[in-house]
Amino acid sequence: MNTNHLIIAAGIAEIAAGCISMGLGGFLAGESETDNYKAYEANEYHEVEVMPESELKEVEDAFLSLGVDDKLSHEVALQISRDKDRWVDFMMKFEIGLEKPDKGRAHKSGLNIAGSYLVGGLIPLFPYLVTPDNKTGLIWSCIVTILALMVFGYFKSKVTHQPLLKGTIKVTSIGIVAAAAAFLLAKLVS
Amino acid sequence: MNTNHLIIAAGIAEIAAGCISMGLGGFLAGESETDNYKAYEANEYHEVEVMPESELKEVEDAFLSLGVDDKLSHEVALQISRDKDRWVDFMMKFEIGLEKPDKGRAHKSGLNIAGSYLVGGLIPLFPYLVTPDNKTGLIWSCIVTILALMVFGYFKSKVTHQPLLKGTIKVTSIGIVAAAAAFLLAKLVS
Numbered sequence: 001m002n003t004n005h006l007i008i009a010a011g012i013a014e015i016a017a018g019c020i021s022m023g024l025g026g027f028l029a030g031e032s033e034t035d036n037y038k039a040y041e042a043n044e045y046h047e048v049e050v051m052p053e054s055e056l057k058e059v060e061d062a063f064l065s066l067g068v069d070d071k072l073s074h075e076v077a078l079q080i081s082r083d084k085d086r087w088v089d090f091m092m093k094f095e096i097g098l099e100k101p102d103k104g105r106a107h108k109s110g111l112n113i114a115g116s117y118l119v120g121g122l123i124p125l126f127p128y129l130v131t132p133d134n135k136t137g138l139i140w141s142c143i144v145t146i147l148a149l150m151v152f153g154y155f156k157s158k159v160t161h162q163p164l165l166k167g168t169i170k171v172t173s174i175g176i177v178a179a180a181a182a183f184l185l186a187k188l189v190s
Numbered sequence: 191m192n193t194n195h196l197i198i199a200a201g202i203a204e205i206a207a208g209c210i211s212m213g214l215g216g217f218l219a220g221e222s223e224t225d226n227y228k229a230y231e232a233n234e235y236h237e238v239e240v241m242p243e244s245e246l247k248e249v250e251d252a253f254l255s256l257g258v259d260d261k262l263s264h265e266v267a268l269q270i271s272r273d274k275d276r277w278v279d280f281m282m283k284f285e286i287g288l289e290k291p292d293k294g295r296a297h298k299s300g301l302n303i304a305g306s307y308l309v310g311g312l313i314p315l316f317p318y319l320v321t322p323d324n325k326t327g328l329i330w331s332c333i334v335t336i337l338a339l340m341v342f343g344y345f346k347s348k349v350t351h352q353p354l355l356k357g358t359i360k361v362t363s364i365g366i367v368a369a370a371a372a373f374l375l376a377k378l379v380s
Binding site: 016017027028036066072082083086089093160162177182185186189 | 199202203204206207210211214217218222225226229253256257258259262265266269270272273276279280283284287289346350351352361364365367368369371372375376379
């Protein structure tokens with residue numbers, strides 16, 4: 001008989017709760033980003049409408065700051081401002097520094113986070129399902145988790161073009177430190 | 191005698207573990223963002239060096255897409271490309287669409303997330319510290335958490351310029367749904 005059922009039940013509950021709350025949190029954050037972009041965009045459209053001179057000046061200033069001379073900056077600003085959509089697009093990118101968020105970003109973001117939480121939670125929990133007691137479970141959970149951290153660190157470094165060995169060691173050691181600290185703190189308070 | 195000690199111990203352990211792992215996760219994500227920016231930036235510097243013509247063409251194209259005519263696009267591109275730093279800055283903003291991450295972004299991001307997790311975790315846990323049993327604790331925990339969600343939803347809507355009532359209701363109801371789903375799932379597996 002498997003004596004790990006308490007750990008498994010608590011683990012599944014934690015993963016489920018985390019998936020839902022983190023996923024919805026990610027969804028809300030993604031939505032806020034879209035809302036934020038729209039609010040700034042509406043504001044730029046408004047400014048372009050009611051104070052075109054000062055907005056034109058801002059486009060000119062952007063080019064001056066890029067090392068373009070006075071005359072040319074003025075001409076380019078004039079040409080960009082002929083089309084309000086392009087004008088606002090330019091201001092969003094250059095003045096505000098915001099990229100248009102993808103459509104469906106909030107949903108994707110929420111699902112990504114929930115999925116990551118699910119996978120990341122099942123990895124350390126899984127060994128308890130296939131081991132006879134919590135001591136063996138803990139040992140295998142540590143081994144499997146460290147291996148998973150190494151694989152994850154490796155691919156993360158690859159995708160972000162970081163040195164592979166350094167990146168792998170970093171992610172793995174941070175994961176181990178986090179798990180160890182959490183384990184010791186849990187011991188301390190219980 | 192307070193009979194909530196098991197809930198309090200488990201809660202503190204969960205909060206501590208979450209703070210550490212989410213905080214370190216946020217730190218790593220912030221660092222990845224900085225690394226990512228640097229990798230793209232290095233690549234742009236390289237391209238500007240080894241294939242200036244095609245990079246110049248990309249600057250021109252950016253202006254054409256903004257509605258600037260051929261001749262002017264070419265002139266502006268030439269002027270921007272006189273200074274390599276500005277040239278690369280322009281490419282990063284316009285072609286890649288990346289903003290230079292703040293210095294210390296990774297640390298700030300990690301601390302923000304850990305702090306939010308701590309505060310967000312202590313709110314539903316706190317009532318158990320001041321109530322005599324877990325039934326009263328649960329009731330007060332729900333009340334306090336719903337109030338906190340409302341306050342948070344209100345200020346979040348204010349900061350992101352959303353309709354206040356709609357935003358407050360949305361955050362509060364999503365929070366309640368997440369908590370209820372997690373609670374039911376935990377009941378189910380235990």
